Amino acid sequence: MRGEQRCSEGWQRVRYSCRYGLSRLPLMARKRNSNGIQSICEQSYKKSAKIRLEEFWDVFDKEDSVLVCINADADSLACALAIKRLLRYRVKFVAIAHPNEISRLNNVEMVNRLRIPLERLGTVKISDYTKKVIVDSQPDHLPAFERIDFDVIIDHHPLGQDWEAAYVDIRPNYGAASSMLVEYLRAASIKPSVSLATAMFYGIKVDTQDFEKDARLSDAISFRYLFDIANRNLVRKFELTDLRRSELKYFSIALAELKYSKGRYYSHIGKVRSPDVLVIIADFLSHVADIDWVLVSGIHNDKLVVIFRCDGYRKSAGKLATRVFGHLGSAGGHKGAARAEVPLKNLELTEYEINSLTLKRLTMRHMK
Numbered sequence: 001m002r003g004e005q006r007c008s009e010g011w012q013r014v015r016y017s018c019r020y021g022l023s024r025l026p027l028m029a030r031k032r033n034s035n036g037i038q039s040i041c042e043q044s045y046k047k048s049a050k051i052r053l054e055e056f057w058d059v060f061d062k063e064d065s066v067l068v069c070i071n072a073d074a075d076s077l078a079c080a081l082a083i084k085r086l087l088r089y090r091v092k093f094v095a096i097a098h099p100n101e102i103s104r105l106n107n108v109e110m111v112n113r114l115r116i117p118l119e120r121l122g123t124v125k126i127s128d129y130t131k132k133v134i135v136d137s138q139p140d141h142l143p144a145f146e147r148i149d150f151d152v153i154i155d156h157h158p159l160g161q162d163w164e165a166a167y168v169d170i171r172p173n174y175g176a177a178s179s180m181l182v183e184y185l186r187a188a189s190i191k192p193s194v195s196l197a198t199a200m201f202y203g204i205k206v207d208t209q210d211f212e213k214d215a216r217l218s219d220a221i222s223f224r225y226l227f228d229i230a231n232r233n234l235v236r237k238f239e240l241t242d243l244r245r246s247e248l249k250y251f252s253i254a255l256a257e258l259k260y261s262k263g264r265y266y267s268h269i270g271k272v273r274s275p276d277v278l279v280i281i282a283d284f285l286s287h288v289a290d291i292d293w294v295l296v297s298g299i300h301n302d303k304l305v306v307i308f309r310c311d312g313y314r315k316s317a318g319k320l321a322t323r324v325f326g327h328l329g330s331a332g333g334h335k336g337a338a339r340a341e342v343p344l345k346n347l348e349l350t351e352y353e354i355n356s357l358t359l360k361r362l363t364m365r366h367m368k
Contacts, residue, residue: 049187052169056184057090059151059166060131064091067129069121069137069145072098074107074238075176076136077116078203079154081196082181083133086188095129097121099144104276109241110202113234114195136177138170139163156180156207175215178203182222194231201230202238213334247277254281254296259356264293264367266360271351272298275305275341282307293367297359299351303329304342306359312336323366 047055060066068083070076080096087094099121102108111118121144126132133152139145140160151166156174163170174180178200185192192200204223208215211223250269259266265285272278275298282296286309294309306325308317312335321338325331329342344351349358 049183053086053184053187056086056152056167056169060087060091062091064130065128066091066094066131066133067124067126068094068096068133068135069148069150070096070098070135071100071137071142072102072107072118073104073136074110074199074206075178075203077107077110078178078196078199079135079181081114081116081199082178082185082192083135083154085190085192085196086181086184091131095119095124097124099142103274105241105244106206106238110199110238113237114199116199135181154180173214173216175211175213175219176204176207176222178207179219179222182225183218186225192226192229194229197226197229198231198234201226201232202235205235205239242280243277247273250277251281251284254285257356258285259360261360261364263291264360265291265295266356266363267296268354268356268359269296269298272300272305275300275307278305278307279339282309285309295359295363297354299344299354302344304340304344304347304354306340306342308333308338308340310336320363320366324363 066087068080070080076098077096084094084096096117097119102111102118110116126148131151132148133154134145134148134150135152135154136156137145138153138155138157138160139148139150141157150163153163153165153168153170154177155170156172156177156179157170158172159170169180171180182192182200201223204219204226207213208219208223211220250272253269254267257267257269265288267281267285269278269281278296278298282294285291285294285296292310292315295306296309297304297306299305306321308321310317310320316335317338318333318335321331321333321340325340325342328346329340331338331340331342333339347354
């Protein structure tokens with residue numbers, strides 16, 4: 001009960017009731033009352049790593065079977081492994097489940113090389129687990145998560161709601177959730193294995209985009225701690241595994257369809273197996289000198305997918321994507337990188353009527 005003794009009285013009552021069943025308070029993915037406990041983000045930042053760890057551990061009992069839910073990517077996979085390590089010897093069993101297909105080759109390589117044990121969420125019987133954890137995500141991020149009553153929520157994305165759960169740790173200005181889990185491990189005096197350190201090292205690299213994206217000192221401290229433990233050669237292998245041999249043909253198409261105008265590249269590739277190849281080609285074209293904008297598009301699942309890249313200097317790829325396609329589908333991103341996905345029916349065009357010139361025409365009038 002040491003964690004409870006250091007919490008506010010109101011938070012103590014919620015957590016004590018959750019653990020010992022003195023009243024059936026709602027634990028799950030719902031909003032707190034406006035007059036309830038203080039902002040959970042503020043609480044997370046104010047607590048020490050040791051207090052966070054104790055409160056996290058207090059949620060679980062020896063006989064618990066724990067389900068860790070993730071939207072599988074490099075950072076969430078690493079976090080799930082870290083939670084599994086933190087709960088070793090403290091619970092009966094820990095399983096990791098994800099609803100999404102892992103199609104990006106970097107992540108496939110990570111899972112295979114590190115032998116990460118995974119289950120598809122759709123095949124899991126939720127009632128078989130006494131405690132449920134979601135990490136690097138929140139219950140409203142995917143429909144598959146909304147039906148699950150989570151006991152623990154750990155995330156670094158912006159707060160969707162003031163979630164009620166036995167334990168919540170949401171710190172939105174961290175660049176990676178792996179950085180947060182490193183703090184838990186260090187507070188527990190647990191040195192990660194090479195495999196776990198490699199996963200978390202890679203997770204931080206990916207989510208901070210090698211610290212080019214928003215990050216904080218805590219991310220750098222966690223990254224430096226992992227630096228001498230992780231297998232950096234293996235991380236490099238993850239990073240370089242981008243393409244299937246069958247996808248090399250898309251580079252040929254992209255170059256054949258490439259159009260240039262006023263420092264901008266436009267290329268429409270047509271149907272693609274995965275939108276990930278569009279990202280790789282857009283990043284490749286961004287290396288060309290004197291190019292301010294790169295727009296690469298393709299068709300996937302009856303949607304036009306457009307990848308935007310720019311240098312981010314006095315321009316914003318995210319704002320451009322929103323201006324051009326926001327009223328037609330999902331669109332947005334950051335200054336230097338953005339993405340739009342628009343159902344073809346909303347464009348009133350067939351896939352055969354879209355080419356590089358169409359892409360140029362759709363976007364040019366919105367560009368300065």
